[in-house]
Amino acid sequence: MTASLFAAEQGVGSKATVLLHGFGGCHDVWREVISALTPSMHTLAYDLPGHGMSLDFPAAGPAKVAAKAVLADLSQRRLKRVHLVGHSMGGAVAALMALAEPEKIASLTLLAPGGLGPEINGPLLRRYAEAVDRSEIRACLAAMSGPGTRPLDHTVDTLQDMRRRSGQVEKLVEIAAAMTRDDRQGVIPHERLDGMNMPVMVAWGTDDPVLPFTQADDLPAHFHVHHVLEAGHMLTEEAPDLIAEIIRRNTNRRARQHRQKFAAAAS
Numbered sequence: 001m002t003a004s005l006f007a008a009e010q011g012v013g014s015k016a017t018v019l020l021h022g023f024g025g026c027h028d029v030w031r032e033v034i035s036a037l038t039p040s041m042h043t044l045a046y047d048l049p050g051h052g053m054s055l056d057f058p059a060a061g062p063a064k065v066a067a068k069a070v071l072a073d074l075s076q077r078r079l080k081r082v083h084l085v086g087h088s089m090g091g092a093v094a095a096l097m098a099l100a101e102p103e104k105i106a107s108l109t110l111l112a113p114g115g116l117g118p119e120i121n122g123p124l125l126r127r128y129a130e131a132v133d134r135s136e137i138r139a140c141l142a143a144m145s146g147p148g149t150r151p152l153d154h155t156v157d158t159l160q161d162m163r164r165r166s167g168q169v170e171k172l173v174e175i176a177a178a179m180t181r182d183d184r185q186g187v188i189p190h191e192r193l194d195g196m197n198m199p200v201m202v203a204w205g206t207d208d209p210v211l212p213f214t215q216a217d218d219l220p221a222h223f224h225v226h227h228v229l230e231a232g233h234m235l236t237e238e239a240p241d242l243i244a245e246i247i248r249r250n251t252n253r254r255a256r257q258h259r260q261k262f263a264a265a266a267s
Contacts, residue, residue, distance in 0.1 A: 004054055005047070005054050005069050005073050006027070007027065007044045008027045008044070009043070010034055010042075010043050010045075011034075011043050013040045016043075016044065016079050016082045017043050017084075018046065018085065019046065020084075020090030020093050020094050021051070021087055021089075022087045022091075022112075022233075023088060023089040023128075023129075023172075023176065023179065024051070024159070027053075028045075029159075030043075030045045030236055031154065033236050033240045037244050041248075041251075046073075048066045048089070048093065049066050049069055050172070051171075051172075055165055061178060063115070066093040071097055071101055080104065082106060083106050083247070083251045084098060084106075085109040086113060088112055088210070091114055092186075092188070094108060094110060095113060095115060095193070099188075099192055099193075099195075102197065102198065106198060107198055107199045107201075107250045108198055108200045108201070109203070111202075112208055112235060113202065114185060115185065116187065116211075117212070118184045118185060118187055119185075119211065120179075120210065121209055122180030124140070126177065128172075129172040129175070130169065132163055134160050137159050137160055137163075141159075141237070144232055145231075145238055146230050146232035146238055147232075149231075149232060149238050151234075151237065199224075200222065200223045200250075201224045201249070201250040201253075202216050203226040203227075203228055203243065204225070205230075205231030205233060206227050206229050206231065207230055207231060208231075210233040213227060224250075228242065
């Protein structure tokens with residue numbers, strides 16, 4: 001509902017779950033995950049600023065801009081608390097949202113998130129930003145995935161259609177250049193993460209060629225870390241059923257804790 005910010009809404013469940021894609025993606029990359037979550041879970045899959053239907057969002061690019069934009073949109077939708085899921089760059093956006101307005105976040109699920117360590121595969125992401133035809137998009141997705149993974153045809157088609165929009169490739173190139181300057185990425189200080197009090201789950205492929213899974217080392221003790229064996233960076237496409245189960249598990253952790261507190265108060 002915020003100007004130029006798009007979200008695809010599905011499901012009718014009482015839990016509102018917000019899905020934030022990674023760099024170069026769009027809301028539709030969550031298709032397989034959403035199909036495993038809905039209709040019992042209400043999902044909102046956003047196009048982040050500078051991507052897809054949110055291409056023209058003002059000042060698109062920085063994760064801080066995206067975090068403020070999604071928080072503002074959720075307020076306009078009158079959603080007081082949501083379960084938040086972010087992949088890669090969307091993970092960095094989700095973490096910044098949780099730090100900015102923790103009272104709005106019921107749980108936080110981070111999938112190979114950006115911002116937890118300086119290392120980043122800049123050359124591959126810049127190549128991905130420039131990819132236009134199906135064969136190059138497919139090659140980039142394969143390079144970002146685990147060994148032997150074949151990118152889904154509908155994902156390749158979706159990303160090609162997205163990049164046909166006037167100005168989309170140029171915007172991706174601009175974002176990639178800023179995000180991978182000197183082949184390093186910005187880092188959220190771990191001491192800031194330590195103050196998060198909502199349930200946090202981090203899932204990371206052990207063969208991630210974009211962001212090393214060792215960036216999940218030394219996270220706060222209350223973060224639950226799940227290593228996805230032989231998976232790469234594109235977890236939503238490589239293991240959608242597992243990712244859906246991780247999301248369900250993390251949202252249920254919050255529900256169980258709430259019921260326990262309520263029962264204790266009632267007694």
